[in-house]
Amino acid sequence: MGDLKRRAFRIAVMLSAMAAGSAQAQTPTGEPISPLPAKPAADPRKVALGSRLFRDVRFAKDNSVSCVSCHSFQHGGADPRPLSVGAGGKTHVFNTPTVWNSGLNFRQQWTGGAASLEELTGLVVKSPRVFNSSWEEVLGKLNQDAQLTRDFKDLYPEGMTARSISDALAVYQRSLLTPSRFDRYLQGDANAITAIEKRGYERFKAYGCVGCHQGVNIGGNMFQRFGAMGDYFKSRSAAGKPLTDADQGRYNVTKKPEDRYVFKVPSLRNVALTPPYFHDASAKTLEEAVEVMFRFQLGRTAPRDDKDAIVKFLGSLNGEIKE
Numbered sequence: 001m002g003d004l005k006r007r008a009f010r011i012a013v014m015l016s017a018m019a020a021g022s023a024q025a026q027t028p029t030g031e032p033i034s035p036l037p038a039k040p041a042a043d044p045r046k047v048a049l050g051s052r053l054f055r056d057v058r059f060a061k062d063n064s065v066s067c068v069s070c071h072s073f074q075h076g077g078a079d080p081r082p083l084s085v086g087a088g089g090k091t092h093v094f095n096t097p098t099v100w101n102s103g104l105n106f107r108q109q110w111t112g113g114a115a116s117l118e119e120l121t122g123l124v125v126k127s128p129r130v131f132n133s134s135w136e137e138v139l140g141k142l143n144q145d146a147q148l149t150r151d152f153k154d155l156y157p158e159g160m161t162a163r164s165i166s167d168a169l170a171v172y173q174r175s176l177l178t179p180s181r182f183d184r185y186l187q188g189d190a191n192a193i194t195a196i197e198k199r200g201y202e203r204f205k206a207y208g209c210v211g212c213h214q215g216v217n218i219g220g221n222m223f224q225r226f227g228a229m230g231d232y233f234k235s236r237s238a239a240g241k242p243l244t245d246a247d248q249g250r251y252n253v254t255k256k257p258e259d260r261y262v263f264k265v266p267s268l269r270n271v272a273l274t275p276p277y278f279h280d281a282s283a284k285t286l287e288e289a290v291e292v293m294f295r296f297q298l299g300r301t302a303p304r305d306d307k308d309a310i311v312k313f314l315g316s317l318n319g320e321i322k323e
Contacts, residue, residue: 032205032214035183036101036319042171049151050172053165058141059125060087061133067124067169071099073321076273077176082281087132093246095281100321101269103174105220110279111250112223112264117170122162135162178270178319185316193316200313203306208298212265218317220267223250226279227261229299232292236282247280272315286311 053059054067070084070092071077077100083091094110102108107115114120124130125138142148142160152160156167182201184192193201204210213219226232226249233243245252250259263279271277276284283289290307294300 031186032210033182033186033218034216035186036177036179036216039177040103040174042175043155045151046155046168046171047175049155050168050170050175052148053169054172056142059133059138060131061137062087064088065131067099070096070130076100076270076318077102077321078274080275082276086127086130090129090132092129093244094279095276097266098270098274099173100176100178100319101217101220101267102176103170104177104217105264105267106222107264110263110266111253113253117173118163118166121166121169138162138165176321178321180269180317180319182313182316183319194312196309196312197316198313200309200311201316203302204310204313207294207300207302207306207310209293209310212297213268218268219265222265223259223262224265224297225262227296230296232296233261235296236280241280241282244280249279268314269317270319272311272318286314290314 054071057063057066057069059066064087065085070079070086072079077098079096082095083093084096085091097110103117107113108117108120109123114123122135125133125135131138139160139162142165149160152164152168156164158164181192182197185198204213212222212224215221233247237243248260250262250264251257253259272286275286276282277286277289278292283292287307290310294302294307
């Protein structure tokens with residue numbers, strides 16, 4: 001093992017230990033994964049208003065797409081296409097992550113470019129690859145809707161503004177929690193998951209996957225270099241997919257050299273519903289994604305039945321949306 005790999009391995013081990021020892025990451029039974037909390041208290045009228053906005057194409061410059069166009073509820077709150085298509089037919093540079101449970105993430109976007117869901121709304125409104133618009137243009141269109149204007153005045157002292165729109169959308173998105181069978185297992189229902197899923201969870205912990213995928217959202221609470229135990233991008237380039245600017249990851253936000261190829265660790269909740277995988281959509285199946293993680297993030301080998309058990313465990317993380 002070279003010096004770089006030894007350092008990466010030590011970092012991975014340290015992260016695993018930190019995750020295992022963190023009081024915040026521990027459930028009452030000592031597990032590194034916590035069950036979902038109850039939905040946050042919210043005015044149901046704001047939730048309903050946010051739901052309407054989430055499906056409103058007037059955010060797009062050409063009225064062609066809405067939030068739900070890329071965050072499909074038929075596909076786990078994500079997009080089955082490798083890259084989503086925004087206003088004007090422009091493609092995104094990242095595979096679209098799920099919106100479900102996104103309110104539990106410590107930052108938003110693959111690069112952590114938005115500190116909150118509220119900030120995220122402003123970024124996607126102005127993004128040339130998403131809505132390609134401006135708040136002035138969006139408000140100009142929405143203010144022509146008399147009913148929508150009245151609804152905002154009823155709920156927000158300032159009426160319809162960029163702030164109140166962002167708030168309503170964030171309130172709605174924070175309501176999109178998906179309790180799963182695995183949550184019931186964590187809460188004490190030993191029969192909520194199958195024997196093979198239990199074995200997969202034990203393997204998931206034993207191999208160190210919980211070093212990055214732990215806590216209430218089973219990820220979404222830290223950054224990590226993609227390729228901690230091997231040069232993922234070199235391998236991908238050799239397979240015919242060269243490096244892109246998007247592959248620079250968080251470096252594009254901070255311009256710090258140490259943030260090159262660093263991304264927010266995604267949540268694994270509903271992961272079986274959201275192929276393709278990774279920021280570049282390079283893994284078409286969950287089985288392929290697990291193989292990549294073993295090779296480039298863990299630097300370990302494992303028998304096929306262990307990997308299959310982990311895939312089965314990941315399926316137990318599928319939840320339900322109750323709007």
